[in-house]
Amino acid sequence: MDDKLLLMIPGPTPVPERVLQAMARGPMEHRSKEFTSILLDVTENLRWLHQTRSDVYIFSASGTGAMEAGMINVLSPGDRVLCGVNGKFGERWADLADTFGLQCERIETPWGQPYPVEVFAEKLQTDTEKTIKAIILTHSETSSAVANDVQTLSALAREHGEALVIVDGVTSIGCMNLPMDEWGVDIVASGSQKGYMMPPGLGFVAVSERAQEAAKHSRFPKYYWSFAQARKDLAKGTTPFTPSVNLIYGLQVGLEMMKKEGLEAIFARHRQLGAATRAGVKALNLKLLAPESSASEAVTAVLAPEGIDADKIRSVLKKQFDIATAAGQDHLKGKIFRIGHLGFVSGRDILMTLACLEVALQQVGYSNFVPGASTEAARQHLS
Amino acid sequence: MDDKLLLMIPGPTPVPERVLQAMARGPMEHRSKEFTSILLDVTENLRWLHQTRSDVYIFSASGTGAMEAGMINVLSPGDRVLCGVNGKFGERWADLADTFGLQCERIETPWGQPYPVEVFAEKLQTDTEKTIKAIILTHSETSSAVANDVQTLSALAREHGEALVIVDGVTSIGCMNLPMDEWGVDIVASGSQKGYMMPPGLGFVAVSERAQEAAKHSRFPKYYWSFAQARKDLAKGTTPFTPSVNLIYGLQVGLEMMKKEGLEAIFARHRQLGAATRAGVKALNLKLLAPESSASEAVTAVLAPEGIDADKIRSVLKKQFDIATAAGQDHLKGKIFRIGHLGFVSGRDILMTLACLEVALQQVGYSNFVPGASTEAARQHLS
Numbered sequence: 099m100d101d102k103l104l105l106m107i108p109g110p111t112p113v114p115e116r117v118l119q120a121m122a123r124g125p126m127e128h129r130s131k132e133f134t135s136i137l138l139d140v141t142e143n144l145r146w147l148h149q150t151r152s153d154v155y156i157f158s159a160s161g162t163g164a165m166e167a168g169m170i171n172v173l174s175p176g177d178r179v180l181c182g183v184n185g186k187f188g189e190r191w192a193d194l195a196d197t198f199g200l201q202c203e204r205i206e207t208p209w210g211q212p213y214p215v216e217v218f219a220e221k222l223q224t225d226t227e228k229t230i231k232a233i234i235l236t237h238s239e240t241s242s243a244v245a246n247d248v249q250t251l252s253a254l255a256r257e258h259g260e261a262l263v264i265v266d267g268v269t270s271i272g273c274m275n276l277p278m279d280e281w282g283v284d285i286v287a288s289g290s291q292k293g294y295m296m297p298p299g300l301g302f303v304a305v306s307e308r309a310q311e312a313a314k315h316s317r318f319p320k321y322y323w324s325f326a327q328a329r330k331d332l333a334k335g336t337t338p339f340t341p342s343v344n345l346i347y348g349l350q351v352g353l354e355m356m357k358k359e360g361l362e363a364i365f366a367r368h369r370q371l372g373a374a375t376r377a378g379v380k381a382l383n384l385k386l387l388a389p390e391s392s393a394s395e396a397v398t399a400v401l402a403p404e405g406i407d408a409d410k411i412r413s414v415l416k417k418q419f420d421i422a423t424a425a426g427q428d429h430l431k432g433k434i435f436r437i438g439h440l441g442f443v444s445g446r447d448i449l450m451t452l453a454c455l456e457v458a459l460q461q462v463g464y465s466n467f468v469p470g471a472s473t474e475a476a477r478q479h480l481s
Numbered sequence: 482m483d484d485k486l487l488l489m490i491p492g493p494t495p496v497p498e499r500v501l502q503a504m505a506r507g508p509m510e511h512r513s514k515e516f517t518s519i520l521l522d523v524t525e526n527l528r529w530l531h532q533t534r535s536d537v538y539i540f541s542a543s544g545t546g547a548m549e550a551g552m553i554n555v556l557s558p559g560d561r562v563l564c565g566v567n568g569k570f571g572e573r574w575a576d577l578a579d580t581f582g583l584q585c586e587r588i589e590t591p592w593g594q595p596y597p598v599e600v601f602a603e604k605l606q607t608d609t610e611k612t613i614k615a616i617i618l619t620h621s622e623t624s625s626a627v628a629n630d631v632q633t634l635s636a637l638a639r640e641h642g643e644a645l646v647i648v649d650g651v652t653s654i655g656c657m658n659l660p661m662d663e664w665g666v667d668i669v670a671s672g673s674q675k676g677y678m679m680p681p682g683l684g685f686v687a688v689s690e691r692a693q694e695a696a697k698h699s700r701f702p703k704y705y706w707s708f709a710q711a712r713k714d715l716a717k718g719t720t721p722f723t724p725s726v727n728l729i730y731g732l733q734v735g736l737e738m739m740k741k742e743g744l745e746a747i748f749a750r751h752r753q754l755g756a757a758t759r760a761g762v763k764a765l766n767l768k769l770l771a772p773e774s775s776a777s778e779a780v781t782a783v784l785a786p787e788g789i790d791a792d793k794i795r796s797v798l799k800k801q802f803d804i805a806t807a808a809g810q811d812h813l814k815g816k817i818f819r820i821g822h823l824g825f826v827s828g829r830d831i832l833m834t835l836a837c838l839e840v841a842l843q844q845v846g847y848s849n850f851v852p853g854a855s856t857e858a859a860r861q862h863l864s
Binding site: 198 | 493496545723
């Protein structure tokens with residue numbers, strides 16, 4: 099049914115009407131006082147969202163652009179880094195590191211398992227020469243629905259004393275608690291089409307004072323991504339290059355909505371949505387890819403029943419109910435499907451998705467569950 | 482007066498209502514068939530707009546991002562390049578080249594004067610060793626309202642045989658004729674907030690087959706900006722990273738409007754608007770910064786009357802009439818003001834701006850003109 103699409107994918111996520119309407123206003127001069135006032139307002143709210151007193155820069159870019167910026171501004175060619183890899187976005191960090199000639203050690207675990215904190219600990223604690231310049235992490239690994247323990251890993255890096263903590267916060271900012279200053283995180287990269295309740299097109303990079311200091315010694319050439327230039331211009335209430343004026347109109351409204359809801363309430367809502375989704379899926383006797391102790395609150399990855407192609411389930415959900423879910427990526431294609439529950443999502447979206455999932459499962463020949471069990475199980479987490 | 486703003490600046494430019502409305506639709510999954518169909522449609526129309534059979538890539542980025550991408554994909558550190566510099570955007574090219582360690586020779590003329598074609602010719606013709614890897618040009622120099630002779634310079638590069646032609650088409654694509662294939666241009670970088678009649682946020686890079694070949698040997702690390710990845714994914718109807726879905730909704734509508742108007746009509750309209758603006762300004766006994774033989778059809782730079790701060794004139798236009806004009810940049814600040822007439826602009830906008838300019842000039846103490854002279858002079862170019 100045209101225009102009936104419901105996005106239950108981990109990005110793009112649903113966008114509130116008032117954000118869409120804000121974007122539909124004609125652009126203004128980006129060097130005007132009026133725009134400066136919007137930019138400063140938005141920047142202040144981004145600091146609030148990142149729980150930091152440091153700068154947060156807005157780039158016209160996807161989240162990957164923000165990741166690239168976060169890496170090349172604070173490191174130099176040949177730098178030794180430890181990179182956690184347990185999914186597609188960890189792979190992306192490692193690919194970025196390889197592309198830019200970092201000496202990248204991948205700390206790998208199978209997709210679906212969290213980082214092995216003890217391996218990071220051992221490497222950091224035995225690095226008496228302080229050759230490790232950064233640990234590079236993915237907070238919420240979107241491809242496998244795993245939340246990695248950024249808090250403990252950051253503490254290890256702070257003990258180490260030299261290693262920066264660079265974090266992909268793409269599906270965690272605005273969903274899961276990532277108090278940058280308190281945890282000692284140096285770089286958080288994210289994108290607008292996730293917890294921000296925005297369309298894609300803006301990349302954000304929060305930069306600690308330690309990272310700003312490191313940036314002074316970075317030997318990668320940088321122009322579009324330059325933090326130094328972004329910092330200088332932000333202090334004057336502007337941006338180095340023409341910003342995405344209309345997306346920033348939308349961002350302003352989205353951030354206001356988030357502020358009104360409050361950080362704690364946002365995190366609690368995502369915890370509820372995650373718990374409800376996982377409970378619903380388990381009540382259908384389906385297995386989760388990630389252990390619940392390391393579950394992302396933004397997305398849930400579900401193993402398709404034995405012998406059934408996950409994409410067939412997704413296809414019914416899309417065709418019959420206009421519900422978009424996400425496919426498994428790379429070697430998990432056809433084996434899992436993923437339900438996004440981040441951003442402008444509420445309990446009713448979960449109940450609806452589970453109810454439709456029951457229908458879809460029956461249609462593809464799986465009926466190893468009590469009809470209604472999933473919504474009943476989910477309901478208990480939604481009060 | 483709130484919401485009455487008229488953008489007579491060289492970007493952001495006015496955006497048609499239907500483009501704004503298209504952007505206000507909820508986002509869709511960027512990996513869906515539906516979005517692939519939009520992306521392929523838009524790409525085909527971008528080829529049409531660039532008059533090329535080659536690929537045009539869409540980046541979530543500003544025009545400067547597109548420039549950076551266009552440079553680092555086809556060159557390598559230490560490459561010798563000739564860079565035309567006669568304004569702020571030529572400076573930007575040269576700064577980019579310096580930042581990335583190219584051996585950049587600036588071919589400079591004062592702001593307001595076109596490139597000295599003979600200097601390029603001499604350097605290219607005496608380069609028997611073929612050490613010049615690219616000539617880097619700005620077609621319409623937005624800061625000084627000069628159009629540079631890309632056609633002749635491209636022909637010189639083609640005779641040279643080795644040098645690529647890399648062009649900033651930011652305020653020329655969709656305004657002035659830049660037939661990429663016919664002229665032998667290799668890279669055209671542009672941004673959405675100019676002739677495209679779009680808000681800012683999308684950067685475009687058109688890439689000739691010669692440039693694709695050169696890209697295979699480029700030694701700059703690249704990830705977000707990678708043409709190789711963009712090419713591979715475009716062939717599959719997708720993009721390497723999450724695209725700006727909502728801006729691309731708007732782009733689709735804007736390009737349809739442009740196609741309906743037709744390339745020749747678009748160029749003719751901009752020629753009319755440029756001629757009308759210049760005639761109007763001259764009828765006020767004001768001087769143009771650029772010679773008319775090298776005038777950009779997208780923007781006009783006007784010298785303020787002796788002893789009068791150009792920004793005072795701009796201030797009246799903005800405060801009293803809600804017309805935004807652009808300031809002079811760098812050493813021209815206060816000395817010139819610039820009228821943008823590109824994109825979604827028609828003759829009535831020029832007449833209105835000139836009529837208001839007359840009032841503004843009188844208010845700042847300049848009345849060395851016959852009232853009504855500017856609109857009368859402009860009118861003759863608008864039939």
